[in-house]
Amino acid sequence: MTMELQQSLEYAAPEARSHVRPFAAPDDVRSEPKFVRIGIIALATAFLSVFVVLPLVVVFAQALSKGVSAYFAALSDPEALSAIRLTLLVAAISVSLNLVFGVIAAWAIAKFEFSGKTALVTLIDLPFSVSPVISGLVFVLLFGAQGYWGPWLQSHNIHVLFALPGIALATSFVTFPFVARALIPLMQEQGTQEEEAAISLGASGLQTFFRVTLPNIKWGVLYGVLLCNARAMGEFGAVSVVSGHVRGETNTMPLLVEILYNEYQFVSSFAIASLLAMLALITLIAKTMLERHIDEEELPHDD
Amino acid sequence: MTIEVKNLVKKFGAFAALDGVDLKIGNGELLALLGPSGSGKTTLLRIIAGLDWPDLGEVSFDGENALVRGAGERQVGFVFQHYALFRHMTVFENVAFGLRVQPRSIRKDDASIRARVKELLDLVQLDWLAGRYPSQLSGGQRQRIALARALAIAPRILLLDEPFGALDAKVRKELRQWLRSLHQEINVTSIFVTHDQEEALEVANRVVVMDKGRIEQIGTPGDVYDNPATAFVHGFIGESIVLPVNVSDGRVRLGDKALKIAAEGASSGASKLFVRRHDMQVGPAGSGSLDGSVRQVRSFGPIQRAVVALCGGEIIEIDAPRDRELQAGEIVGLEPRRYRIFAA
Structure with missing residues (x-):
């Protein structure tokens, strides 16, 4: 269930956020009859309650069903702690990697003209269009014992699959588009004039990037990082394929939730799920706040 | 520098x-x-x-x-x-x-x-x-x-x-x-x-x-x-009247009508006559190379802007001083005071 919640956070590009017009005044000709409006609002509320609020409530209810002490006992179980630690570590690695790659890719795409740009933009979206399970399998094919580099890695005693590197790689791959896609439309809209101004005033490339480009996109970067982090912590499919489910070693939180659930340890399972649910809620709130700032960054430069 | x-x-x-x-x-x-x-x-x-x-x-x-x-x-x-x-x-x-x-x-x-x-x-x-x-x-x-x-x-x-x-x-x-x-x-x-x-x-x-x-x-x-x-x-700077003319033997013709102006070295053949709006001298009918009927007059500031239909059918806009108010429907004589001829 928490996985569904995580999925519901699935990335929404800033440009896809519609520019909502304020509601029409009651006497406006575009306004619908009152009963239609009430009906539609009631329908939307009912739908949201059943599909979003109810599952969320169930998660917390189940987690706390045997009392608060059982809840915290479940969370302080060594296996749970190990999963939390691994999840945080993997998220930290993949968010940092994608931050660097995402900013560089967005910079290249938005500020420079080169051939093959369209192909690059399409490639960046690839992880979104491929099923996470397939993404995981790709890494098995590359790094597995029968894979391309498997024998070489084995002979050098390097463990990628069923270990931290594999999980981090799979997570980074799946979450790659978030930062880049948050920044490309923003940077494209801002154009290159400020950079040109900086260059003509004698700034070097690095000075231009750190003093002009980066401050202009800081909220967009945070937005991308936030969504990237949420997805990295919640990723199930790709990680499930490459992790090997070694208890206390290569289980991330989402994997542990499933394992515990299948073993009928509902309190432990939902306790960890509740952490992921809280992450989702915090992400949602932060996302809403960031979107306001990004709108400021998007404000046209002149009238 | x-x-x-x-x-x-x-x-x-x-x-x-x-x-x-x-x-x-x-x-x-x-x-x-x-x-x-x-x-x-x-x-x-x-x-x-x-x-x-x-x-x-x-x-x-x-x-x-x-x-x-x-x-x-x-x-x-x-x-x-x-x-x-x-x-x-x-x-x-x-x-x-x-x-x-x-x-x-x-x-x-x-x-x-x-x-x-x-x-x-x-x-x-x-x-x-x-x-x-x-x-x-x-x-x-x-x-x-x-x-x-x-x-x-x-x-x-x-x-x-x-x-x-x-x-x-x-x-x-x-x-x-x-x-x-x-x-x-x-x-x-x-x-x-x-x-x-x-x-x-x-x-x-x-x-x-x-x-x-x-x-x-x-x-x-x-x-x-x-x-x-x-x-x-000429066309880009200042507002110009452009008329299609024909130059031959040092004479300038608009349609079949010979204008009184000199070709000033323009080469023979189809050409364009450029006149600034305010360089078109307006006088009584028959006083200039061209005759035209005033379609419309608007006056503002020191000038009056008139839309004039020439007898060949071309419609031009001229700026005239306000010393003599023009009337719509009036026939006027026009003479380019300053002009340039460029090959078409």
């Missing part, structure tokens, strides 16, 4: 933005690059600034090849059409930017930077805006801050891309005057791009008229207005 441009060619795909441009600019000039959009004027400006590179040709500053230097090394102040102020910096920091990014070896200390910025903000008369952000300024204020920022690096050349393009008519007029007096004060070789002929004629010492990547004419404002070198220049 003198600038010399030789045989500049710049292509964007199949489109030639610059198609062999030669230009010499003297020290301390205030030069206008005038032309319609797509004439290559902005491309020329960007190449001089080092923001674009030509496919062919040379650019030199004081006889020294400028193309080997990057934009940051040319000491060129560039004012962008939409100002390109750094939106996350205050006005003060915007102006200080060029001083703060200098290499450590030549960078001034903070106090001197502050003093210099203050001086520049005083120069553009906006020192009271130092703490504001660009989004809190009006268009005219942004324009002047952009200029102060460009001047901060003590540029040897000042380049302005459509400096008044995004402003309303009144602010535009004020800023024109201000730019001219500022140029007199700082006397830096300056080039500005405009598509507005009035602006070019009013502000610049010399005007370069461009079309389709080529220079059509270079001259003083008086020159390009009074002695347009080509049909394009």
Whole structure:
């Protein structure tokens, strides 16, 4: 269930956020009859309650069903702690990697003209269009014992699959588009004039990037990082394929939730799920706040 | 600082933005690059600034090849059409930017930077805006801050891309005057791009008229207005009446009617007669080479603008002084006082 919640956070590009017009005044000709409006609002509320609020409530209810002490006992179980630690570590690695790659890719795409740009933009979206399970399998094919580099890695005693590197790689791959896609439309809209101004005033490339480009996109970067982090912590499919489910070693939180659930340890399972649910809620709130700032960054430069 | 441009060619795909441009600019000039959009004027400006590179040709500053230097090394102040102020910096920091990014070896200390910025903000008369952000300024204020920022690096050349393009008519007029007096004060070789002929004629010492990547004419404002070198220049600068005429044996014919004007060396064949609206002398019927009936008259200020249908069917607009009020329906005689004939 928490996985569904995580999925519901699935990335929404800033440009896809519609520019909502304020509601029409009651006497406006575009306004619908009152009963239609009430009906539609009631329908939307009912739908949201059943599909979003109810599952969320169930998660917390189940987690706390045997009392608060059982809840915290479940969370302080060594296996749970190990999963939390691994999840945080993997998220930290993949968010940092994608931050660097995402900013560089967005910079290249938005500020420079080169051939093959369209192909690059399409490639960046690839992880979104491929099923996470397939993404995981790709890494098995590359790094597995029968894979391309498997024998070489084995002979050098390097463990990628069923270990931290594999999980981090799979997570980074799946979450790659978030930062880049948050920044490309923003940077494209801002154009290159400020950079040109900086260059003509004698700034070097690095000075231009750190003093002009980066401050202009800081909220967009945070937005991308936030969504990237949420997805990295919640990723199930790709990680499930490459992790090997070694208890206390290569289980991330989402994997542990499933394992515990299948073993009928509902309190432990939902306790960890509740952490992921809280992450989702915090992400949602932060996302809403960031979107306001990004709108400021998007404000046209002149009238 | 003198600038010399030789045989500049710049292509964007199949489109030639610059198609062999030669230009010499003297020290301390205030030069206008005038032309319609797509004439290559902005491309020329960007190449001089080092923001674009030509496919062919040379650019030199004081006889020294400028193309080997990057934009940051040319000491060129560039004012962008939409100002390109750094939106996350205050006005003060915007102006200080060029001083703060200098290499450590030549960078001034903070106090001197502050003093210099203050001086520049005083120069553009906006020192009271130092703490504001660009989004809190009006268009005219942004324009002047952009200029102060460009001047901060003590540029040897000042380049302005459509400096008044995004402003309303009144602010535009004020800023024109201000730019001219500022140029007199700082006397830096300056080039500005405009598509507005009035602006070019009013502000610049010399005007370069461009079309389709080529220079059509270079001259003083008086020159390009009074002695347009080509049909394009005549049509682009000032409002012109254009009539299709035929030149043969030194005589000019409109349809089958011979005009009294001399061909003035125009070669034989189909040609175009260009007359400024106010250079068409209006008199009683039969007094000139052409007769026409007045369709409509509007009077404003010192002139009356009349729409006149010639007997050949051509409809023209003329500006006449108001010493004799014209009436709609009246037949008048017309005679070009000053005119030019260009091959069609």
